[in-house]
Amino acid sequence: MSLRPALPRSNALRDANTVCLRCWKKFIRAPPTTRHPFSSISSHKQGAIAVGKSRTSFRKDYFWANSVLKETFGQSRRELQSSIAAIRAEAGQQAKGDNATAKAAEEEMLPHRRRKRVKELSAEDAHSAYPIPLDASSKLANISSTLPQRSLKRILTTYLSLSKPRLSFLVVLTATAAYSLYPVPQLLAPAATATPSLSTLTLFFLTSGTALCSASANAFNMLMEPKFDAQMSRTRNRPLVRKLISPRGAIIFAVACGLAGTGALYYGVNPTTAFLGAANIVLYAGVYTPMKRMSVLNTWVGAIVGGIPPLMGWTAAASQYAHDGTWEELLFGEGSTGGWLCAGLLFAWQFPHFNSLSWAIRDEYKNAGYRMLCWVNPAQNGRVALRYAILMFPVCIGLSYCDVTDWSFVVTSSAINGWMALKAWQFYKAEGHKGTARGLFWASVWHLPIVMVLAMAQKKGLGERLYRSIFGYADIDEGDLYYEVGDFGEEEEHRVAVEVAAEGMEKP
Numbered sequence: 332m333s334l335r336p337a338l339p340r341s342n343a344l345r346d347a348n349t350v351c352l353r354c355w356k357k358f359i360r361a362p363p364t365t366r367h368p369f370s371s372i373s374s375h376k377q378g379a380i381a382v383g384k385s386r387t388s389f390r391k392d393y394f395w396a397n398s399v400l401k402e403t404f405g406q407s408r409r410e411l412q413s414s415i416a417a418i419r420a421e422a423g424q425q426a427k428g429d430n431a432t433a434k435a436a437e438e439e440m441l442p443h444r445r446r447k448r449v450k451e452l453s454a455e456d457a458h459s460a461y462p463i464p465l466d467a468s469s470k471l472a473n474i475s476s477t478l479p480q481r482s483l484k485r486i487l488t489t490y491l492s493l494s495k496p497r498l499s500f501l502v503v504l505t506a507t508a509a510y511s512l513y514p515v516p517q518l519l520a521p522a523a524t525a526t527p528s529l530s531t532l533t534l535f536f537l538t539s540g541t542a543l544c545s546a547s548a549n550a551f552n553m554l555m556e557p558k559f560d561a562q563m564s565r566t567r568n569r570p571l572v573r574k575l576i577s578p579r580g581a582i583i584f585a586v587a588c589g590l591a592g593t594g595a596l597y598y599g600v601n602p603t604t605a606f607l608g609a610a611n612i613v614l615y616a617g618v619y620t621p622m623k624r625m626s627v628l629n630t631w632v633g634a635i636v637g638g639i640p641p642l643m644g645w646t647a648a649a650s651q652y653a654h655d656g657t658w659e660e661l662l663f664g665e666g667s668t669g670g671w672l673c674a675g676l677l678f679a680w681q682f683p684h685f686n687s688l689s690w691a692i693r694d695e696y697k698n699a700g701y702r703m704l705c706w707v708n709p710a711q712n713g714r715v716a717l718r719y720a721i722l723m724f725p726v727c728i729g730l731s732y733c734d735v736t737d738w739s740f741v742v743t744s745s746a747i748n749g750w751m752a753l754k755a756w757q758f759y760k761a762e763g764h765k766g767t768a769r770g771l772f773w774a775s776v777w778h779l780p781i782v783m784v785l786a787m788a789q790k791k792g793l794g795e796r797l798y799r800s801i802f803g804y805a806d807i808d809e810g811d812l813y814y815e816v817g818d819f820g821e822e823e824e825h826r827v828a829v830e831v832a833a834e835g836m837e838k839p
């Protein structure tokens with residue numbers, strides 16, 4: 332089924348000035364009743380061989396000099412434009428007329444009915460004015476459908492749209508942010524003033540592996556719900572809904588991305604991170620996606636899915652400084668709290684973000700059969716958004732407490748968390764009405780990147796190192812650099828003596 336049927340001929344004239352040249356040409360190729368082949372018309376040939384004209388102007392002249400076009404529409408360009416203007420004016424008149432009729436009908440209404448109608452209309456206004464951005468997948472699918480069939484560009488654009496590129500990009504960013512926040516032991520810094528470093532190669536495998544795993548998870552998600560995606564304005568242009576790609580092609584893409592992503596994480600990062608990537612695909616496609624139609628708890632499962640990529644970033648960094656690199660050490664060992672806090676940040680953030688976004692399209696979620704708090708229990712929807720917006724405070728304070736960020740982060744993060752909490756409070760109080768859903772949605776959109784940038788800029792010790800690299804070190808007394816033998820404890824002295832003796836005995 333095509334969601335964009337060709338324009339009926341009667342409509343062509345009306346849309347004439349919004350249609351591109353290529354579409355005009357396609358239109359013209361459709362057999363009119365009396366049609367001459369282009370090449371046999373002498374005036375066209377003249378237009379075609381006009382010397383010194385650029386390709387574009389040639390095309391224009393060729394196009395407008397075409398008498399077949401005149402035949403098709405029976406009008407010259409100027410006539411055509413004036414017809415369009417006339418149609419527009421007519422449409423305007425009609426709209427005015429409609430308004431007048433509606434007004435007259437309204438005037439006839441009883442006062443209480445009129446007040447009720449005004450209320451309904453303003454509610455509808457607020458509802459429809461909420462700008463839910465079309466998701467990147469749908470946008471790309473739209474672009475893809477305009478490209479020539481079987482062209483490489485079309486194929487690549489379609490596959491890219493299957494990966495939900497905007498979401499996947501965000502997922503990769505969260506993993507990278509956690510990776511960069513990992514506190515590398517100062518002792519391992521190449522120089523006292525240098526920033527302790529993490530492997531760039533590991534970062535490369537982490538980002539590419541996470542992106543591929545996310546693409547796989549998203550493709551599986553879309554494979555499971557084209558029937559329902561088709562019922563929502565935000566998602567009805569997705570590639571599988573529009574049949575821009577076959578389910579078989581999408582399965583191959585999802586499996587290939589999943590294997591490549593997990594492989595990249597396994598060989599280029601570590602098995603624990605690879606396991607988290609693979610498990611997250613299963614959790615998103617196998618648990619969250621079917622659960623969307625069963626229980627409102629799906630949002631909590633989805634929030635776990637969103638929280639795992641930062642944990643992957645953390646384990647990727649931790650494995651470079653681990654003793655034995657086991658999953659127990661990476662996930663639950665000393666210093667792993669920072670990773671869980673990063674995951675917690677993403678987990679909590681999704682509630683104010685998603686609850687406000689879904690509120691605006693709650694009717695669509697309801698009609699498509701998705702069990703979301705926004706329509707099942709709007710009061711709880713607001714409460715949950717507020718609760719998790721408030722949870723941001725302790726999570727951010729925890730990052731400073733665990734020596735991931737400087738204490739100054741408590742101040743800056745509290746300012747931005749306070750702003751989102753205020754929006755969440757308004758959203759909760761008005762249950763999403765009076766533009767509060769829009770307010771919270773945009774606050775959440777800004778909140779996450781700002782908090783991540785602040786945390787990275789205020790990473791523990793970064794300010795101090797920057798200060799030292801500018802102003803240098805205070806003079807150090809050389810004597811402080813050496814230990815006296817007596818500085819060691821008795822036990823340590825004994826251990827060193829035994830080791831030296833053993834070394835002496837080993838030598839021939």
Ligand SMILES: CC(C)=CCC/C(C)=C/CC/C(C)=C/COP(=O)(O)OP(=O)(O)O
Binds near residue numbers: 632633
């Ligand atoms: C490493 C790895 C595998 C990462 C995966 C990360 C990922 C896909 C996170 C998505 C989180 C989420 C709940 C999205 C909403 O899905 P939805 O189905 O409600 O969205 P839709 O309505 O746009 O389809």
